[in-house]
Amino acid sequence: xxxxxxxxxxxxxxxxxxxxxxxxxxxxxxxxxxxxxxxxxxxxxxxxxxxxxxxxxxxxxxxxxxxxxxxxxxxxxxxxxxxxxxxxxxxxxxxxxxxxxxxxxxxxxxxxxxxxxxxxxxxxxxxxxxxxxxxxxxxxxxxxxxxxxxxxxxxxxxxxxxxxxxxxxxxxxxxxxxxxxxxxxxxxxxxxxxxxxxxxxxxxxxxxxxxxxxxxxxxxxxxxxxxxxxxxxxxxxxxxxxxxxxxxxxxxxxxxxxxxxxxxxxxxxxxxxxxxxxxxxxxxxxxxxxxxxxxxxxxxxxxxxxxxxxx
Numbered sequence: 001x002x003x004x005x006x007x008x009x010x011x012x013x014x015x016x017x018x019x020x021x022x023x024x025x026x027x028x029x030x031x032x033x034x035x036x037x038x039x040x041x042x043x044x045x046x047x048x049x050x051x052x053x054x055x056x057x058x059x060x061x062x063x064x065x066x067x068x069x070x071x072x073x074x075x076x077x078x079x080x081x082x083x084x085x086x087x088x089x090x091x092x093x094x095x096x097x098x099x100x101x102x103x104x105x106x107x108x109x110x111x112x113x114x115x116x117x118x119x120x121x122x123x124x125x126x127x128x129x130x131x132x133x134x135x136x137x138x139x140x141x142x143x144x145x146x147x148x149x150x151x152x153x154x155x156x157x158x159x160x161x162x163x164x165x166x167x168x169x170x171x172x173x174x175x176x177x178x179x180x181x182x183x184x185x186x187x188x189x190x191x192x193x194x195x196x197x198x199x200x201x202x203x204x205x206x207x208x209x210x211x212x213x214x215x216x217x218x219x220x221x222x223x224x225x226x227x228x229x230x231x232x233x234x235x236x237x238x239x240x241x242x243x244x245x246x247x248x249x250x251x252x253x254x255x256x257x258x259x260x261x262x263x264x265x266x267x268x269x270x271x272x273x274x275x276x277x278x279x280x281x282x283x284x285x286x287x288x289x290x291x292x293x294x295x296x297x298x299x300x301x302x303x304x305x306x307x308x309x310x311x
Contacts, residue, residue: 003058003122003277004205005096005173007255010239011060011273012093012100018046018061024086024104029076030066033142035129039088050120050129052142056281057127059100059120061274064282078140082106082116082131089115094163096173096203098122108134121164132161172201172227173234180231181224193223207254214260241270243280250280 003011018041025045026038034051049062072080086104093100102118116139117132130141138161145155153162170183180201187200193213197204212230216222233256244252244265251265252258253276258267270276 003098004208004254005093005098005203006205006208006234007253007273008098008100008122009093009096009234010237010241010255011277012091013237014272014274015048015059015061015100016091018042018044019048019088019091019102022046022088024083024088027076027080027083028066028068029073029079030068032073033127033129035076035079035142036062036066037083050118052121052127052129054125054127056284057122057124058277058281059122060277062278064278075140075142079131082139083118086116095166096171097164097166099164117161119161123164126164128155130155130161136160167202169202170200172203173231174203177228177231180227184224184227197223205254207252207258207260208256211256211258211260239273241273241276243268243270243276250283253277253280 019039022039022041024037025040028036028038030036031051031053033053034049037048037050039046039048047062048059049064049066050059051057083104083106086106089103089105091100091102099119099121102120104116104118106114106116108114114134116134119128119130119132121128121130126145128141128143128145131139133139138155138157138159140157141155143155144157145153153164155161170179172180175183183200184196187196189196191199193216194206194209197209197212198206208230212223212226216226239255240257242254242257243250244254244258244261244267246265255273258265270279
C-alpha cells in the first residue's frame with residue numbers, strides 16, 4: 001500500500017527525535033531510485049532509507065543489509081558531494097502531505113555554510129527525491145520530470161522548487177470541526193460513506209475511510225462523531241504501528257488497529273514505524289522473489305515438457 005499521510009505523520013515524529021542534530025557520514029545508492037544515508041545521531045549510528053520506487057515509496061530507519069553497485073551512479077556521487085558531513089537541522093512534514101522535508105546545514109564550494117533541503121515526495125507515480133539549494137533552486141532529483149506545459153512542477157536541475165499542488169478537497173487535519181462537519185453535510189449523501197469521505201477530504205487513505213464506515217455501521221448517522229474521534233487521536237499522537245497479514249503474509253499496514261476484514265486477516269503490532277516498514281517491505285519483497293522463482297521454475301518445466309513431447 002502507499003504510505004498514507006497519517007502514518008507518515010507518525011513516522012516523521014519518530015524521525016525528528018532520532019535524526020535532528022545528527023550528521024550524515026555516508027551516502028549510498030543501493031537501487032536506482034533509492035538513497036541510503038548513514039547518520040551519526042545522538043549516541044547511535046543510524047541508517048536512513050529513502051525510496052522513490054513507484055510501488056514502495058517510503059522513508060524509514062533500517063537495519064536491512066543492502067548491496068551497493070560496484071560503480072556508484074552519477075546521482076549518488078552528486079549527493080555525496082553535497083550531503084557528506086551535513087548536519088540535520090529539522091525533519092518536517094508540510095501540512096499532512098505525503099512528503100518529508102529534511103533541512104540540512106552544509107558547506108558550499110567556497111567552504112561557506114549554507115542550508116539545503118532534501119525533499120522526499122512519496123506520492124505514488126510522482127514519488128521523487130529532490131535536493132534543493134539555499135536559493136530554492138533544484139540541484140538535482142532522482143527522477144527528473146518535465147510535465148510539458150506545467151512549468152510550476154517541472155523537476156529539473158536549476159529550476160525553482162515548488163511544493164506539489166494541493167488537492168481540491170477539504171484538508172481533514174487542517175480545518176476546524178465546524179468546517180469538517182459542513183464539508184461532510186455538503187457531500188453526496190447518496191454515495192457510500194467511505195466514498196463520501198474519499199471524495200470530500202484529503203489526508204485520509206481508502207483503507208481508513210473504509211474503516212470509519214465499517215465502525216459506524218449502516219443506517220446510522222454517527223460519522224461526524226467518528227471523524228472527530230479520529231482527528232483527536234491523531235492530534236494526541238495516539239498511534240499504533242500495525243501490520244495486516246493474510247495467510248501469514250504482509251498485506252497492508254496502518255497507524256491504527258484495523259477491524260474491517262474480520263477473520264480473513266490478522267494483525268501484528270510493532271514498537272515503531274521504522275521497524276514496521278522494514279519488516280513489511282522485506283517480507284513482501286522476499287515473498288515476491290519466491291513467487292518469481294516459482295514462475296521461472298514452472299516455465300522451465302513446461303518448456304522441457306513440451307520439448308520432450310515434440311521429440
